[in-house]
Each structure stands twice: as structure tokens, then as C-alpha cells.
Amino acid sequence: MEAAAIPIGAARIREHPSIWTQAPELARRSIKRTIRQPAAVIPATVFPLILLAINSVGLKSATSLPGFPTDSYVTFALAFAFIQAGVFAVIGTGQNLAEDNQGGFFNRLQLTPIHPTALVAGQLAGTLTLGLFQAATYISIGLLAGAHIEAGLAGALVMIALAICICLAFGSIGLAVGMRVDAPEKVQSLFPLIFVFLFMSSMSLPRNLIQTDWFREVATYNPVSYMVEGLRSLLITGWDGEALALGFGCALGILAFGLYFASTGLKERMART
Amino acid sequence: MSSSHGVQADSNGIEVSGLVREFKGGVRAVDGIDFAVRPGEIYGFLGPNGAGKSTTVHMLTTLLPPTAGSATVAGFDVVKQGADVRDSIGAALQEAALDPNLTAREHMRLQGALHGMSKADRTKRGDELIERVGLADAANRKVGGYSGGMKRRLDLALALLHGPRVLFLDEPTTGLDIQSRSALWEEVAHLSRDEGMTVFLTTQYLEEADQLADHLGIIDHGKIVAAGTPDKLKAEVGRPTVEVVPTDHAERDRALDLLRKFGELVPGTPQGAAVRLEADGGEELANIIRAFDQAGVKVANLELHEASLNDVFLNKTGRSLEGAQAEAAEDGETGEQPALEGAPA
Numbered sequence: 136m137e138a139a140a141i142p143i144g145a146a147r148i149r150e151h152p153s154i155w156t157q158a159p160e161l162a163r164r165s166i167k168r169t170i171r172q173p174a175a176v177i178p179a180t181v182f183p184l185i186l187l188a189i190n191s192v193g194l195k196s197a198t199s200l201p202g203f204p205t206d207s208y209v210t211f212a213l214a215f216a217f218i219q220a221g222v223f224a225v226i227g228t229g230q231n232l233a234e235d236n237q238g239g240f241f242n243r244l245q246l247t248p249i250h251p252t253a254l255v256a257g258q259l260a261g262t263l264t265l266g267l268f269q270a271a272t273y274i275s276i277g278l279l280a281g282a283h284i285e286a287g288l289a290g291a292l293v294m295i296a297l298a299i300c301i302c303l304a305f306g307s308i309g310l311a312v313g314m315r316v317d318a319p320e321k322v323q324s325l326f327p328l329i330f331v332f333l334f335m336s337s338m339s340l341p342r343n344l345i346q347t348d349w350f351r352e353v354a355t356y357n358p359v360s361y362m363v364e365g366l367r368s369l370l371i372t373g374w375d376g377e378a379l380a381l382g383f384g385c386a387l388g389i390l391a392f393g394l395y396f397a398s399t400g401l402k403e404r405m406a407r408t
Numbered sequence: 409m410s411s412s413h414g415v416q417a418d419s420n421g422i423e424v425s426g427l428v429r430e431f432k433g434g435v436r437a438v439d440g441i442d443f444a445v446r447p448g449e450i451y452g453f454l455g456p457n458g459a460g461k462s463t464t465v466h467m468l469t470t471l472l473p474p475t476a477g478s479a480t481v482a483g484f485d486v487v488k489q490g491a492d493v494r495d496s497i498g499a500a501l502q503e504a505a506l507d508p509n510l511t512a513r514e515h516m517r518l519q520g521a522l523h524g525m526s527k528a529d530r531t532k533r534g535d536e537l538i539e540r541v542g543l544a545d546a547a548n549r550k551v552g553g554y555s556g557g558m559k560r561r562l563d564l565a566l567a568l569l570h571g572p573r574v575l576f577l578d579e580p581t582t583g584l585d586i587q588s589r590s591a592l593w594e595e596v597a598h599l600s601r602d603e604g605m606t607v608f609l610t611t612q613y614l615e616e617a618d619q620l621a622d623h624l625g626i627i628d629h630g631k632i633v634a635a636g637t638p639d640k641l642k643a644e645v646g647r648p649t650v651e652v653v654p655t656d657h658a659e660r661d662r663a664l665d666l667l668r669k670f671g672e673l674v675p676g677t678p679q680g681a682a683v684r685l686e687a688d689g690g691e692e693l694a695n696i697i698r699a700f701d702q703a704g705v706k707v708a709n710l711e712l713h714e715a716s717l718n719d720v721f722l723n724k725t726g727r728s729l730e731g732a733q734a735e736a737a738e739d740g741e742t743g744e745q746p747a748l749e750g751a752p753a
Binding site for chain 2: 156160161163164167168171235238239240241245246247248249408
């Protein structure tokens with residue numbers, strides 16, 4: 136090893152770093168980390184498409200039910216692919232953070248003058264990138280498979296915006312969980328629980344066509360229903376202000392809830408003096 | 409301002425007084441330790457797995473609040489001035505905490521940004537350090553494909569990026585091959601000797617502590633059982649012994665007579681004669697060889713046995729360091745991390 140001059144004590148003369156220097160670099164790391172893990176990106180993108188294909192074939196006859204809003208089950212079911220991507224956002228974001236805890240990378244970050252906000256924002260940047268990629272993929276493949284977007288091109292852009300909000304909302308839940316565990320497997324164990332939560336919504340049928348009372352009741356209180364319906368409104372109805380407000384409202388509400396619990400978890404985790 | 413340990417408070421040293429860390433269930437991983445590290449020296453913190461080394465490092469680097477006692481690092485209180493401590497230190501903790509998906513250069517860029525370095529500064533210094541630790545050829549490769557030694561070297565370079573005054577190295581050579589270990593020792597010695605950096609080094613390797621440390625603290629079960637320079641500690645345990653085996657075994661008595669004037673005779677092998685030296689081993693060895701040569705006693709074998717740090721550990725704890733490691737392994741303490749269970753971090 137050859138010597139190179141390092142000014143000892145240089146740290147003392149520097150000003151406190153700005154969040155605007157830290158957050159973009161943490162975001163860059165999070166994005167690179169996401170892109171460089173195809174084993175995480177591919178299943179998270181492909182699995183919802185497989186379910187979409189199966190449902191579109193297997194449940195096609197549901198379109199003949201009286202009151203079913205469209206005669207294209209692909210158009211109806213496409214919205215749910217976006218929500219399923221959210222499940223992977225929970226797991227992916229949570230696992231990444233848990234890996235940082237387990238491998239000591241979080242301690243490395245703690246030893247720097249890091250802003251907690253920069254850390255949270257940076258961690259979600261990868262989730263946002265993946266969400267954007269998934270949304271573009273689902274819309275493209277959905278259109279190729281015969282789906283129709285009633286709200287047109289602008290509607291497609293709003294769908295992408297809502298899909299990103301949904302991914303960030305679920306990602307923030309993953310962040311809140313990841314702050315509190317030190318092993319990626321513990322985050323993984325959430326998968327079945329969240330999946331059940333998603334299925335107990337208006338994902339497979341419109342709420343007014345659900346015949347079982349308790350299921351319809353659960354679906355009515357489940358915010359996932361409103362996120363699905365917000366996306367679905369752009370596909371089937373066109374511009375429906377109420378559905379969109381509820382969709383965005385639920386996503387942003389979950390995001391706020393997730394960020395609050397992520398920040399309290401971060402406070403506990405960053406026990407540095 | 410001078411402390412009770414004679415180390416300037418506003419310095420690059422470390423001062424620890426009555427430091428305690430208790431975990432859930434009342435387990436005292438660190439149990440009231442006191443020591444001082446002078447600016448610019450390498451302080452070796454030697455002990456078996458689970459002795460409390462990493463817990464001490466976590467407290468001194470502000471990652472873990474102490475239960476009791478006080479400590480200052482680079483003149484700053486680890487509890488009240490955590491941010492100042494972190495600005496003044498670099499740390500390579502037990503696991504080389506790296507992101508396997510990033511390259512060495514990307515790690516440097518991120519670490520520099522978190523420390524608030526300008527883009528130009530972090531690129532320049534990052535490249536210098538990558539070169540310095542011998543990773544220039546691998547700088548754009550993902551760290552996931554690095555060997556253990558390469559990861560450790562990058563970890564060290566990252567710890568040095570912002571120009572810290574005090575460097576903490578927690579078992580930096582565990583799991584490394586001899587070549588990587590030697591390279592790291594050389595670098596650590598250079599940082600202290602040529603750049604005046606204070607280095608706090610924990611290790612479970614006697615040889616590492618012996619070779620690198622100016623002063624040593626030996627910790628066991630959370631308490632410091634011995635402290636001083638390696639030579640002083642070894643001297644406390646006992647003087648070196650020399651054993652001579654004559655070529656003609658019938659001349660053993662003559663060998664004993666010759667050795668008697670160098671110190672107190674001690675039992676040796678059946679064919680040999682042994683003496684505990686009164687003076688320094690290196691000097692006396694030449695005199696012993698000269699004496700045997702002048703007396704015409706041919707020597708088949710001659711060995712100098714110096715007291716080792718393991719002897720020091722044995723003397724202070726009643727068991728060898730290797731024995732203590734085995735004991736820790738039986739208790740399921742494969743590293744220091746289990747001792748941190750129950751910690752808020």
C-alpha cells in the first residue's frame with residue numbers, strides 16, 4: 136500500500152452537510168441497488184403479469200354478470216397488477232433496509248452526519264424507480280393484450296402517477312417494518328399477510344357485485360379497494376373525480392402513516408448519542 | 409487542560425473512566441473499564457470473543473450509549489457531544505459494512521457526500537485512497553465480488569475519507585489471509601507513525617497486538633485485566649528463558665555450569681539445560697553462544713523462550729487466550745455481536 140497525504144482533522148473544518156447533498160446520493164445508491172438486483176426486479180414485475188393473464192382467461196365470464204362495468208376483463212383486472220406491485224414494494228424496501236441493518240451498513244451511515252430525512256427519502260428512491268418501471272410495463276402490456284384506457288393518454292399519465300403513489304405508500308410500510316427488524320427473512324414473512332389483505336378488496340369483482348356480506352363489508356373498509364377503483368376508473372369510466380380523489384387520498388394517507396412509523400422506527404434505530 | 413491519565417483533554421486521544429454497558433437481563437458486557445489512549449499511538453484492545461471489545465468500540469464511536477461512566481474521544485464527550493465525536497473519528501467495524509451492489513468508487517462518492525465533501529474533493533480523495541489501499545484495478549467492480557481482504561481495505565479507505573483524527577478498527581484482520589493481514593498492519597502502522605493518527609484497534613490475535621500496539625489493554629468478561637506496553641506486560645509475567653541442548657548429552661552438567669552465571673537455572677528438557685535470564689534476551693543470547701564456544705561445548709540446539717501475551721493473559725485470568733476463545737465458542741459467542749443483543753440499536 137502506498138502512502139497518500141490525508142489531512143488529519145479535515146472533518147473538523149467542514150460545515151455540516153446539507154440534506155440536498157446527502158439525499159440525492161442516497162437516492163442514487165437506492166436506484167442502483169434496485170437496478171442491479173434483477174432477481175428482485177423481474178419477479179416483482181412479472182408475477183403480477185402472470186396473475187393478470189391467468190385471471191383474464193379464467194375469470195373472463197365474470198364480464199357477463201349483470202352490472203359488470205366492462206366487457207373486457209383485462210381492462211378490469213389491469214388495475215390490480217399495480218396494487219400487486221405494491222406488495223413487492225413493501226417486501227423489497229423492507230428487505231433492503233433489513234439487509235443494511237444486518238450487514239452493518241446502517242452503522243456506517245450512522246457514523247456520518249446523516250440527516251434522517253435524507254435517509255428515508257433516499258431509501259424510497261429505489262421503490263419509486265421500480266414503481267415507475269412497473270407502471271410503464273403494465274400499461275404497455277395491458278394495451279397490447281387488448282385493454283383500453285378510457286381517459287386516454289392523459290389518463291395513462293395519471294395512472295402512472297397514482298401507481299407511483301401506491302408504490303411509495305406500500306414502500307413506506309416496508310420502511311417502517313425494515314427499521315424495526317434486523318433480518319430480511321422477517322420482512323419476507325409479511326408477504327402472506329399483505330397478500331390476504333389485498334385480496335379482501337374489490338380486486339376481483341366490483342364491490343356492488345360481491346354477494347357475501349362480510350366480504351363486501353371488509354372490501355368497503357379496505358383502502359386497497361379505493362386505490363384499485365381509482366386506477367380502474369381511468370381505465371373504464373374515464374375521468375371520475377371522486378374515485379381519483381379516494382385513490383390518491385388512500386395512497387397518500389398510507390404513505391403518511393408509513394412515513395410516520397418509519398420515522399419513529401428510525402429514531403429508535405438511530406440510538407447514537 | 410490535563411486529565412488524570414496525563415492525556416490532554418483537547419487532543420486526539422481517548423479517555424475512558426468507569427465505563428459500563430449493561431444489556432437486558434442485567435448482562436454487563438463492559439463492566440467499569442478505565443484507560444487512556446495518547447494522541448498518535450496505536451492502542452491494542454485484546455481479548456477473546458465476547459469479552460466486551462466491540463461493545464466498547466460501539467460506545468466510543470457513539471453508536472451505543474453507556475449505562476454508566478464517561479469517555480471522551482478527541483476531546484469530546486461521547487454522550488454529550490456525539491456529533492463532534494463522529495466528525496473526528498473514522499471507524500471500520502467488525503463486519504466490513506459495504507453494499508455488495510456498489511463499486512468501490514461509488515462507496516467513496518456516497519461516503520464523501522454524507523460527510524458533506526464537495527464533489528471534486530470526494531472524487532480526488534476517494535481516488536487517492538483507492539489507489540493507496542491497492543484497489544485501483546477493482547475500483548469500478550461491484551464490491552460483492554471482492555475478497556475478504558479487499559473488502560477490509562475498502563472499509564479502511566472509507567473510514568479515512570474525511571480525514572479523521574482518531575481511527576477505530578474493530579478486529580480488522582479477522583478472517584484474512586496472511587498477506588492481506590500484513591498489508592493491513594503496514595497501513596495501520598503507517599497511519600500512526602507517519603500521519604500521527606490515533607488508532608484504537610481491537611483484536612483477538614496476540615501477534616497483531618504484539619506487533620502493532622504501543623499500549624495494550626487486555627479485556628476479559630468486560631473488565632480490563634492488564635494494561636501497559638507489550639514489553640512491560642510480558643516482563644511482568646517473567647524473564648525470558650534460554651534452553652541449550654549439548655551435542656554430547658554427557659556434557660549437560662557443563663552446560664548447566666555455563667548457564668548458571670546468566671541467571672537462575674530452571675527445568676528444561678531431559679537432554680537440555682535451561683536458565684531464566686536476568687538481562688534482556690537478545691543481548692544475553694550472544695553472550696551465551698560466546699561462552700559455550702570458548703568452553704568448547706558443542707551445541708545441538710539453542711532456544712530463546714520469551715514470555716508471550718498469552719502468558720500474560722494466562723497469568724491474569726488463569727486460562728490461555730486460546731482456551732478463552734474455545735470457552736466463548738462453547739457458550740455460543742462466535743463474535744461480539746451477541747453481546748449487543750438487547751441494545752436499543
